[in-house]
Amino acid sequence: MNQLLLIVTVAGSRVALPAARVDSVVELDALSPVPRAAAHVAGLSALRSRVLTVIDCQRSLELGSTDSTGPREAAVVEVEGHHYALTVDAVEDVVEALSDPVPVRAAMGSGWERVGLGMIETEEGPLLLIDIDALIAGPPSDRAAA
Amino acid sequence: MDDLIADFTAECREMLEALGGEIVAWEASPDDRARLDNIFRFVHTVKGNCGFFDFPRLEALSHAAEDALADCRAGRRTPDHALVSAVLGVIDRIGEMIAAIEANEEFSAGGDEALITALEPGAVVTAAPADPAHKGAVVAPRTIRLSVELLDRVMSGVSDMVLARNELARRLRESTGDVTVDGAFERLSGIIAEMRDAITRTRMQRIENLFVALPRMVRDLSGDLGKQVLVDIEGGDVELDREMIEMIRDPLTHIIRNAVDHGIETPALRRKAGKREIGMLSVSARQSGNQILIDIVDDGTGIDGARLVEKAIAGGVLTKDEAAALTPREQLALIFEAGLSTASQVTAISGRGVGMDVVRSNVERIGGIVEVDSAVGRGTRMTLRVPLTLTIIPALTVSIGTQHFAIPRAAIEEIVRANGSSVTLERIGGAGIATIRGRRVPEISLADVLGLTSTMTDLERTLVVLKPAGGDLFALAVDRIHDHEELVVKPAAPAVMATGLYAGTTLADDGSPILLFDPSGLALAGGIRLEMQERAGRVVEGPAVAAAVDVPVLLFRGLDGARRALYLGVVDRIEEVPAEAVRHGAGRLRVQLGESILPLAGVAPDSVLEGKVRLFRLNDGEREIGFAFSEVIDLMAIDHDVIPAAVPGQVSGVSLIGGEPAELLDAHWLFAEHLGTSVRASARLVCRLPSDDPWMQNMLRPIVEAAGYLVVGEHDELIADLVIRSDGQAVTSTGNARVLTLAADPDAATGEGRIYRYDRAGLMLALKATNQGSGG
Numbered sequence: 001m002n003q004l005l006l007i008v009t010v011a012g013s014r015v016a017l018p019a020a021r022v023d024s025v026v027e028l029d030a031l032s033p034v035p036r037a038a039a040h041v042a043g044l045s046a047l048r049s050r051v052l053t054v055i056d057c058q059r060s061l062e063l064g065s066t067d068s069t070g071p072r073e074a075a076v077v078e079v080e081g082h083h084y085a086l087t088v089d090a091v092e093d094v095v096e097a098l099s100d101p102v103p104v105r106a107a108m109g110s111g112w113e114r115v116g117l118g119m120i121e122t123e124e125g126p127l128l129l130i131d132i133d134a135l136i137a138g139p140p141s142d143r144a145a146a
Numbered sequence: 147m148d149d150l151i152a153d154f155t156a157e158c159r160e161m162l163e164a165l166g167g168e169i170v171a172w173e174a175s176p177d178d179r180a181r182l183d184n185i186f187r188f189v190h191t192v193k194g195n196c197g198f199f200d201f202p203r204l205e206a207l208s209h210a211a212e213d214a215l216a217d218c219r220a221g222r223r224t225p226d227h228a229l230v231s232a233v234l235g236v237i238d239r240i241g242e243m244i245a246a247i248e249a250n251e252e253f254s255a256g257g258d259e260a261l262i263t264a265l266e267p268g269a270v271v272t273a274a275p276a277d278p279a280h281k282g283a284v285v286a287p288r289t290i291r292l293s294v295e296l297l298d299r300v301m302s303g304v305s306d307m308v309l310a311r312n313e314l315a316r317r318l319r320e321s322t323g324d325v326t327v328d329g330a331f332e333r334l335s336g337i338i339a340e341m342r343d344a345i346t347r348t349r350m351q352r353i354e355n356l357f358v359a360l361p362r363m364v365r366d367l368s369g370d371l372g373k374q375v376l377v378d379i380e381g382g383d384v385e386l387d388r389e390m391i392e393m394i395r396d397p398l399t400h401i402i403r404n405a406v407d408h409g410i411e412t413p414a415l416r417r418k419a420g421k422r423e424i425g426m427l428s429v430s431a432r433q434s435g436n437q438i439l440i441d442i443v444d445d446g447t448g449i450d451g452a453r454l455v456e457k458a459i460a461g462g463v464l465t466k467d468e469a470a471a472l473t474p475r476e477q478l479a480l481i482f483e484a485g486l487s488t489a490s491q492v493t494a495i496s497g498r499g500v501g502m503d504v505v506r507s508n509v510e511r512i513g514g515i516v517e518v519d520s521a522v523g524r525g526t527r528m529t530l531r532v533p534l535t536l537t538i539i540p541a542l543t544v545s546i547g548t549q550h551f552a553i554p555r556a557a558i559e560e561i562v563r564a565n566g567s568s569v570t571l572e573r574i575g576g577a578g579i580a581t582i583r584g585r586r587v588p589e590i591s592l593a594d595v596l597g598l599t600s601t602m603t604d605l606e607r608t609l610v611v612l613k614p615a616g617g618d619l620f621a622l623a624v625d626r627i628h629d630h631e632e633l634v635v636k637p638a639a640p641a642v643m644a645t646g647l648y649a650g651t652t653l654a655d656d657g658s659p660i661l662l663f664d665p666s667g668l669a670l671a672g673g674i675r676l677e678m679q680e681r682a683g684r685v686v687e688g689p690a691v692a693a694a695v696d697v698p699v700l701l702f703r704g705l706d707g708a709r710r711a712l713y714l715g716v717v718d719r720i721e722e723v724p725a726e727a728v729r730h731g732a733g734r735l736r737v738q739l740g741e742s743i744l745p746l747a748g749v750a751p752d753s754v755l756e757g758k759v760r761l762f763r764l765n766d767g768e769r770e771i772g773f774a775f776s777e778v779i780d781l782m783a784i785d786h787d788v789i790p791a792a793v794p795g796q797v798s799g800v801s802l803i804g805g806e807p808a809e810l811l812d813a814h815w816l817f818a819e820h821l822g823t824s825v826r827a828s829a830r831l832v833c834r835l836p837s838d839d840p841w842m843q844n845m846l847r848p849i850v851e852a853a854g855y856l857v858v859g860e861h862d863e864l865i866a867d868l869v870i871r872s873d874g875q876a877v878t879s880t881g882n883a884r885v886l887t888l889a890a891d892p893d894a895a896t897g898e899g900r901i902y903r904y905d906r907a908g909l910m911l912a913l914k915a916t917n918q919g920s921g922g
Contacts, residue, residue, distance in 0.1 A: 032660070034645070036596060037641060037644070038641050040641075044642075044651060046653055051638070053639035053642060055641075080640075082637075082638075
């Protein structure tokens with residue numbers, strides 16, 4: 001398996017995103033909130049004349065919200081024709097996956113449980129592989145409220 | 147209609163051009179089946195379209211050619227040289243006629259019969275040569291046909307170009323300005339805007355183009371079926387993508403055919419069911435967010451869900467168990483299953499069980515939905531929901547606090563300031579109601595709906611009156627209105643759309659993202675009941691028509707400090723007298739003004755007057771009274787409903803004037819009270835005024851009323867003593883009433899029942915004459 005993974009820090013934890021899904025890594029500056037939208041939708045931002053829907057990953061994981069002041073790094077992904085920016089604490093590196101994801105047998109937080117695809121081995125040690133779609137979908141309570 | 151004719155001629159011309167080669171080839175080998183088919187298709191199309199457009203000559207020609215060619219196709223006739231020539235003659239003639247139609251000219255009469263007879267077997271070829279004068283007159287119209295796909299590419303290119311321009315504009319603003327660069331950019335900007343307009347127009351079309359053929363179709367259908375159907379079409383001005391219109395043409399036609407054929411009953415059956423003999427079929431289109439909704443509603447038999455289920459079971463579509471689990475809605479949805487039809491007999495129109503399933507698949511192919519709702523015996527509603535690929539829409543940008551939003555301009559009725567003179571805001575049970583020129587509309591604050599904080603008070607805001615698709619007006623209070631902009635709208639991410647508030651996102655000129663609202667979604671989120679408002683709003687609408695024209699009143703403060711108002715018409719002038727001039731005499735308070743003594747009103751019985759007393763001199767055209775006041779506030783207009791007083795008295799009612807309540811004085815009562823009993827004793831005379839004439843209602847009515855008349859409208863049943871009409875207006879029934887005609891032009895006033903409408907003295911005299919003639 002030589003799937004490429006992007007290592008990012010979300011809510012203080014290092015996790016892996018499938019690098020093939022990530023278009024680019026950007027720094028977000030201005031953010032327009034979307035009133036009444038689900039809590040994990042941090043707002044809208046623009047990138048090269050495109051509207052990005054900014055997803056606050058920390059909120060999506062129900063681990064509190066990302067500090068909303070100042071520029072933030074985000075991974076831009078495209079899902080069904082819509083562009084999303086996933087806010088992360090930091091973007092570290094791209095590494096090669098050394099294994100297929102395997103189920104994590106230890107108990108994770110419910111948020112991680114929801115977005116985790118499994119543990120994946122890398123040179124940097126085991127990382128949790130994140131399901132981008134689940135991250136964007138957000139916590140189920142949010143979806144019900146929206 | 148002109149559009150349709152243009153489409154038709156364009157199509158014909160195109161086919162003619164394509165046919166040019168075919169005709170020659172066919173002439174060479176008349177047995178060539180493919181060529182024959184092509185030519186047949188052409189005349190067939192022409193014939194079909196002519197029926198619709200009412201070009202009888204074209205129709206006759208193409209029909210004759212079609213018949214002859216049909217015989218050839220069926221093998222009943224072998225094409226020979228004579229026939230080929232005759233057909234060519236017909237096709238040439240069709241071409242000339244189409245050119246004449248395009249040029250909007252009359253085509254010279256005659257000659258058609260010869261062409262038609264030439265088509266008959268064994269006819270001698272006498273095809274008339276083409277009229278050279280006409281050939282010369284043909285101006286080649288400059289149109290081409292393009293594939294929609296190409297247009298799409300151009301469109302999306304232009305959209306991106308607009309966005310890129312916006313970004314460039316922003317960068318240019320940030321950098322130090324170079325005048326030459328700015329100038330060049332301005333020009334580029336203008337060109338892009340122009341191009342965007344042009345490209346947008348190429349794709350959008352009014353749905354009217356689709357609707358215009360419906361009445362005729364329904365008429366023909368119902369005629370064939372022996373039914374009576376009235377078609378009501380609404381929303382023809384909804385615009386949608388040209389291609390989309392083509393895609394919904396067939397499904398819509400099919401649904402309407404079904405409605406007429408199976409939905410609406412025959413007159414006899416309708417009578418039996420207690421309905422009107424004429425069936426109603428209403429077709430309406432509206433835009434809802436990024437969808438177009440087309441409702442087709444009939445008041446016919448409706449769809450029997452139970453019967454559908456039986457059929458479905460019999461047809462093997464459903465098992466009994468599955469059928470038992472269906473909700474009524476799901477039962478109805480069975481009509482979309484292939485091979486099901488409730489029609490007990492197959493007719494020529496529909497009912498062969500192919501149809502609704504095709505309708506559904508066609509609509510779904512373009513990303514739409516068909517919904518059905520029906521009540522047995524009462525009718526069926528079919529709703530087509532199709533997406534509207536609205537890429538560029540005109541919008542108004544507004545803001546709450548620091549955040550900007552866009553509202554589609556199409557939904558905006560008007561914009562008023564909350565503190566404007568014609569607007570009042572009230573709270574009823576916590577809900578906002580705005581009264582805008584006498585019309586009450588629910589009001590919601592955008593800040594509340596969105597849960598945003600706003601530092602503005604209600605009165606500082608601006609109200610955007612919105613008419614969402616499928617609902618009635620409501621007012622949206624926003625902090626600030628910014629600009630009208632043409633925005634490139636893209637669908638927003640599902641998480642954003644899930645709020646139901648937004649129709650899409652766009653980028654502002656400064657590159658920041660802006661959300662575009664869906665007005666119906668806003669109304670829903672604001673808790674506005676659109677359906678209910680529809681009726682409630684109408685009730686208010688009636689009287690508001692008359693109130694919309696402002697009635698001038700003099701707003702003043704009475705001696706007791708109360709805000710009062712008098713119709714300006716009765717106030718002659720303002721006087722100031724020393725307090726000593728006011729005395730009790732002959733049982734009432736009177737004021738001495740120069741040589742005359744007038745009764746004085748407006749003074750409380752036990753009040754003591756000091757210094758100077760200011761008073762209005764009120765005039766009813768003949769006699770005068772005084773009315774004391776402390777200060778004049780302003781000359782204002784009544785733009786609100788007057789709430790009448792409970793008991794007759796000096797105050798006739800209360801109304802909001804200048805944002806605060808004021809008592810409206812009843813001049814008639816004042817005169818009646820202060821001039822003694824002579825006026826009051828006589829039975830009140832009735833005067834009929836045209837109720838739809840604002841001048842009469844607002845200017846004349848107070849005077850007529852002040853003269854002691856009871857004013858009624860045309861539709862009141864009271865017998866009028868005096869009928870006042872404006873010049874040129876017909877009087878229906880006057881009975882024994884005197885008729886007074888008011889002329890807008892002083893020269894047209896001939897006296898004797900016809901006076902100039904600002905001839906106050908003459909008017910008063912006429913009013914008084916009637917008063918004495920019949921009442922006094």
